[in-house]
Amino acid sequence: MTPALEIRNVTRRFAGLIAVNDVSFLLQPREILGVIGPNGAGKTTLISLISGTLAPTSGDVLFEGQSLAGMPAYRRARLGIGRTFQIMRPFPGLSVLDNVAVGALFGHGGGHAKLAKAREQARAQLEFVGLGKFVDQRADELGGPGRKRLELAKALAMQPKVLLCDEVMAGLNLVEIDEVIAVIRKVRDAGISVLVIEHVIKAIKSLSDRLLVLHHGEKIADGEPDSVLANQTVVEAYLGKRRI
Amino acid sequence: MKALRIMLVLAAFAVLAAVPWFGSDVLIQFGINALLLAVLAQGWNIIGGYTGYASFGNSVFYGLGSYGVGIAMAQWHLPFAVGLVFGVVLAVTFAVLLGIPVLRLRGHYFAIATLALAQVMTAIVSNVELAGQNIGLVLPPLNNDRLFYELSLGLLVLATLTVFWLTRSRFGFGLIAIRENEEGAEVMGVNTTLYKTMAFALSGVFSALAGGIHAYWVTFIDPESAFDISLNVKMIIMAVFGGPGTVLGPVVGALSLSAISEFLSSEITSLASLFFGIVVVVAVVIMPRGLADMLRRFRKTGWRYFAENIRTHRL
Ligand SMILES: Nc1ncnc2c1ncn2[C@@H]1O[C@H](COP(=O)(O)OP(=O)(O)OP(=O)(O)O)[C@@H](O)[C@H]1O
Ligand SMILES: [Mg+2]
Numbered sequence: 313m314t315p316a317l318e319i320r321n322v323t324r325r326f327a328g329l330i331a332v333n334d335v336s337f338l339l340q341p342r343e344i345l346g347v348i349g350p351n352g353a354g355k356t357t358l359i360s361l362i363s364g365t366l367a368p369t370s371g372d373v374l375f376e377g378q379s380l381a382g383m384p385a386y387r388r389a390r391l392g393i394g395r396t397f398q399i400m401r402p403f404p405g406l407s408v409l410d411n412v413a414v415g416a417l418f419g420h421g422g423g424h425a426k427l428a429k430a431r432e433q434a435r436a437q438l439e440f441v442g443l444g445k446f447v448d449q450r451a452d453e454l455g456g457p458g459r460k461r462l463e464l465a466k467a468l469a470m471q472p473k474v475l476l477c478d479e480v481m482a483g484l485n486l487v488e489i490d491e492v493i494a495v496i497r498k499v500r501d502a503g504i505s506v507l508v509i510e511h512v513i514k515a516i517k518s519l520s521d522r523l524l525v526l527h528h529g530e531k532i533a534d535g536e537p538d539s540v541l542a543n544q545t546v547v548e549a550y551l552g553k554r555r556i
Numbered sequence: 557m558k559a560l561r562i563m564l565v566l567a568a569f570a571v572l573a574a575v576p577w578f579g580s581d582v583l584i585q586f587g588i589n590a591l592l593l594a595v596l597a598q599g600w601n602i603i604g605g606y607t608g609y610a611s612f613g614n615s616v617f618y619g620l621g622s623y624g625v626g627i628a629m630a631q632w633h634l635p636f637a638v639g640l641v642f643g644v645v646l647a648v649t650f651a652v653l654l655g656i657p658v659l660r661l662r663g664h665y666f667a668i669a670t671l672a673l674a675q676v677m678t679a680i681v682s683n684v685e686l687a688g689q690n691i692g693l694v695l696p697p698l699n700n701d702r703l704f705y706e707l708s709l710g711l712l713v714l715a716t717l718t719v720f721w722l723t724r725s726r727f728g729f730g731l732i733a734i735r736e737n738e739e740g741a742e743v744m745g746v747n748t749t750l751y752k753t754m755a756f757a758l759s760g761v762f763s764a765l766a767g768g769i770h771a772y773w774v775t776f777i778d779p780e781s782a783f784d785i786s787l788n789v790k791m792i793i794m795a796v797f798g799g800p801g802t803v804l805g806p807v808v809g810a811l812s813l814s815a816i817s818e819f820l821s822s823e824i825t826s827l828a829s830l831f832f833g834i835v836v837v838v839a840v841v842i843m844p845r846g847l848a849d850m851l852r853r854f855r856k857t858g859w860r861y862f863a864e865n866i867r868t869h870r871l
Contacts, residue, residue: 363743389745401740403733414733417726418745427724470744 314377316341316474316505317362322371324357324529331357333529334371339474344496344506346520346537348513350550353526355509356398359476362507363395364388375474392420394472396463398479398509404452408443409434411451411462412469419470434469441465441495456483464492468499475499477508481515493519517541525550565804572709576702584701586818588773591708592766594810596787597794598715599762604792605800606722607755608735609659613670614763615788616677620646621764622771622782626693627686629772640768647764651757659752662738674785681779692778695771704773711769712807715762720803731755735801797839799848808847842866 317339324332332354339345347355360366362373364385373380375391394415403411412434417423424430438444441461446454454462460480467475477496481489493515500506510516516523516537523540525533527549533540540546572591576584596618603611624643628634634642658669682690698704722728730751733741742748771777791810798809816835821828842862843850853861 403736
């Protein structure tokens with residue numbers, strides 16, 4: 313089976329700093345892959361390299377076997393790559409509904425041509441992530457947790473095949489985290505492959521089929537969540553310094 | 557509510573359309589100027605108000621439209637309509653060739669880059685023989701102000717319908733998304749480079765048509781007046797005064813500011829421009845998001861609206 317994503321020896325430098333260093337891995341269809349690592353490990357950079365908002369210094373990203381080299385971000389979105397932003401990027405002056413409608417109007421395959429259809433789909437998507445009551449509010453009036461869900465709804469409205477989540481659970485309480493976990497599971501059950509970056513170890517452990525650990529831009533572990541979390545290098549590099 | 561608004565707009569349109577049949581010559585001439593300024597403000601609204609790129613290059617489109625008509629009629633003896641099309645072709649070509657590099661810049665950098673364009677164009681046109689160099693061109697006169705008036709009004713209606721279409725089309729949503737967050741729009745599948753260039757060109761089409769009509773009306777163009785940067789400042793003030801990113805704001809802004817400015821210059825000639833400046837500054841302080849936003853919020857918050865705006869300016 314062709315993997316949903318193949319990351320092949322990808323490196324990204326920023327003036328002297330190597331943010332992502334020769335990283336390779338696969339994301340299989342309908343898989344939930346968790347990515348963890350300390351602050352500055354290169355997780356967000358990795359997502360940007362896949363979604364196309366950053367170009368790799370070297371290496372290649374393949375989507376369903378097709379190289380994405382040189383392809384602008386909007387075309388990757390139309391192929392079926394959806395992402396959320398850790399530093400959220402809502403359309404502040406638009407209603408919550410229209411924020412999501414943009415995803416349905418454009419997005420995978422070019423989206424809907426009709427605004428009414430797009431809004432209809434956006435409404436359903438907002439119900440799905442639990443923002444059904446806020447459709448008419450302006451996006452900049454939403455609180456932090458609401459904005460996290462909005463990021464998710466915007467990406468989902470694009471009808472992606474691959475969803476890249478950058479810390480969508482940060483700042484949420486335990487109940488909200490469980491709700492988002494349930495949403496991501498349903499997304500996967502609908503046939504979407506998911507890459508999730510998260511700092512909440514407990515959440516990511518229960519959610520992920522597989523876990524990948526980044527440290528100083530390098531991949532230091534990749535495998536079954538339980539064995540990865542028990543791995544000596546991982547414990548020293550990351551977990552040892554954190555309260556779990 | 558919605559029906560009432562449509563009725564009001566239609567009534568306003570009927571009154572405007574009837575002006576040449578009962579108004580004085582002076583009023584008609586004032587009307588032509590005001591309507592063309594409204595077209596310019598509405599055209600700027602597409603790139604500045606909806607897409608969020610504060611263009612100082614729209615007076616270049618206006619100048620190219622003027623010269624399209626000027627060259628076609630004075631040099632080639634072609635009909636006015638052909639001149640308009642020629643001007644539009646020049647403007648769109650300019651928008652595409654310069655838009656692609658310049659629209660990569662954001663915020664102040666974009667404004668400054670476009671500001672330089674008008675200067676460059678004046679210099680270029682002053683040296684083109686076909687364009688009459690720095691002497692300019694004289695067009696065959698047509699003494700029919702009613703026609704020019706109705707033509708300008710028709711163009712304003714067309715520009716306004718186009719902007720209305722933006723608010724409910726996929727293209728317009730793409731532009732608004734770019735304004736609100738360009739990177740966010742790009743990863744959701746908006747071809748931002750293409751959309752920005754198209755918005756710039758569309759904005760240019762209306763500016764060029766306004767320039768073309770104006771050129772034929774005044775029958776004389778020269779590089780200084782055709783590429784006058786202060787015209788660009790005017791359209792921005794008018795669009796922002798009325799409410800950028802709204803369908804009717806720039807039209808109301810342009811017509812009301814034109815009237816205020818006309819009134820002031822006939823009543824207190826010597827201090828008119830000073831008073832005009834004061835009107836604009838006060839407006840920006842007490843209603844920074846334009847008339848349209850003021851009307852919307854005033855209903856909810858009343859006089860508090862102004863107090864709050866003044867407070868946010870820390871006056
Ligand atoms: N645009 C940029 N220019 C320069 N350096 C950058 C840029 N983006 C990221 N970096 C650097 O690259 C490294 C990796 O950053 P990245 O944001 O990918 O980390 P992260 O794993 O997402 O961290 P966090 O857990 O804090 O979100 C950091 O040292 C960061 O300072
Ligand atoms: Mg990050």
